[in-house]
Amino acid sequence: MSSGDATWQDELVVRTDVIGCGLAPEIVSVDTFTQVQLMRRSRAAGGMRGRGKLDRRTFTTSRPYRLRGRFRCTLCERKMLAATIRNTIYYRCLARTIAPGSPVLTAHPRTVNVREDHVNDPLNDWIMQAYDRDHINQTVAAIVAANPRLIAARSQRTRAVAKLKDADKRLRRHRAAIEAGVNPVALVEPINAAEAEGAAAKAELENLPEPSQVTAAEIYARIDMIGELGTSLSSAQPERLNKLYDAIGLELRYAPDEQRVHVSTTLRVANECVRGGT
Template identity: 35%
Template sequence: MVSKEITYEPLVDDEIFAQAQAILRHRGRGTGGEHVRQRTRNPYVFRGMIYCAACDRRMQGQYNHGDAYYRCRFPQEYALANQVPHPRNVYLREDALTDPLDTWLTSAFAPHRVEQTITAMADAQPLEHSPATGGAAQAIINECDAKLERYRAALDAGADPAVVTGWIAQTQAERARAEANLCTIAGTTPR
């Protein structure tokens, strides 16, 4: 939220700020100013989603003899120190995952099972969030509003503005987090 009135003296003037933004906008880009996303030479279907069963670390994609694999390389020193029975390298071929997954998807979305699959997917979604979660966020917002009123009263009574300003900033940040939580809860209800 931006204030319409200047509350504090700006650290830099508008012209310097605009120049800095222009420099940041063009930094790291080619001569045309457009950012070009580099395509990976070897795409991986399950990139970032496969974890090693032995050590729970994310497996890395690696091509070997023209086939996609997921690899977990666990240094022997770590395995010994953490008492994890882990081979030096664990490999999983990507097609060992994609072939059964394709077969399952083909059967799940076969014309005679589409309605049953959609119903199962809808039933798997949470129906509603617990009222305690939304209620807790609303309670925090109400508590923050009450604190802010007390802080304003303290300022009117002659309290030190520097101290009260810190309290107000902290309470406003807490209120903003609670509002974000409340919006997240409201935004994730199924349609």
Template identity: 30%
Template sequence: MTNPRYTGRQVWNKQRKREILIDVHDVTLGHETKMTWNPQDTWVWSSEIVNPQIIDEETFTAAQQMLAARGRGRTSHKPHRHRHPYVLRGVLYCGICNRRMQGQRNHGAAYYRCRFPEEYALANRVQHPRNVYLREDVLLPALDRWVGRYFAPHRRTETIAAIAAAQGGDGEDTTSALARHAIAECDRKLARYRAALDALDEDTDPAVIARWITEIQQQRAAAEAQLRQTPRQIHLTHDQITNLVNQLGDHTQAIATADPARKADLYTKLGLRLTYHPAEQTVRAEAHLDTRTAWENGSCPRGDLNPHAP
């Protein structure tokens, strides 16, 4: 009832391809291609009958009008959405333009793509292919071995010592230190204001000093509350770290067989950054063990989308 070819004419431009983000809140998940129907007034009909005519054009047009009057449009089966976690989401960069590569599935396999329109490349004077692809399962085995190399038997002692040293000393973290400094500063001001109250003269308004004292007391109470809410840093002993490392067994195998979503979280927490150079077919891997987030470091987590602009 809705197929125009039954009228015997050939029809073109009925559908078009569109690439839409899988998740607008996480662009690193990449795009998926969907077919979208064009308006009927944009269809292109052949001028002659090219196929055996099953229905005449008047009957076909009347059927479309009846369907439109009933409020029914063209329908299609909506496929069930399956989430495919990308292990390297957010950590893989293109070595040509320094932008993050986006995940894309092709024939059931996970790929990462950097799409760079030709006009954009020309405008920014960048020699960049239209698309740069890297297959995930080609890179992961070597990456897992690289991450697990620090836990090899001949390097395990050195790694455990480095983990223990990375915990730092017994000093406070920055938040606690700032809170204690604020409390000390409030105590200094309160002492000065109380001394001013004791030495009042006729030109000093005691209500003003009392208001100052109230404000400082409120600031001191807020700093004390922040100090109480800040958790104390717990340091593991050398033996505790050794036991945890030994319980994991074969670390390379444990990483290789881990759940993709948990492995992606591990790579993110390791501060992993991978840069793919398509001309050399190489990937440069770096890991920065830093607990600060990308926002705290002053950069956008999506990376610079236009690094070559003035």
């Protein structure tokens, strides 16, 4: 846990299933596109006043986009924009809005679309299952076990131990060479280098901080504060769902090449951030 004003975040990633999604058909015909282009040119001919009408504007809408701001495209890592097309809600990523010359354009389709109605039910089913009474213990245990700070600390310790062993091995080899008759002067620099690396690795091991560990009790306490978890979401109002999604830090990443949505959630425990996902 952090103390005072100092804070840190843990991102605990637990991967299970993913949600399959369909793609959208072509949206605008060639004739419609041509007519729009002619209209734009006509307006632009009116000078600066006419060109001003061509700028993008922000419109308010009463339509409930349940997952607005939560989708990202895995190809370019940008947020996907919500749009309604023929009374169907899509989240879209357009290649034409990517900076010209970006290497992302080589693999990015002209338009990436994912339908909201293909995601809603599988997503809410996953949330209810992950946090219901039958699965809550498994979910919490997986979150605790996946603490990246703990994993990173173990990895750092493993690397330091390997460096120390390698330095000791080289020192023993150099000393054996001297005993076998090799001129010690020729090995002064290699011996000094091995001793310095060994000393640095030993100092690193002695000064490694103990990783902070989020406890299961803290995670349970946070989950108890979110009363919507583990309850039916199939008929929930958009406002209620948005509050729940905010509380669990819902994030969605759509992979067009897989036609799958990867889901992650973030639970904040005091000043810590605890993450799980699918």
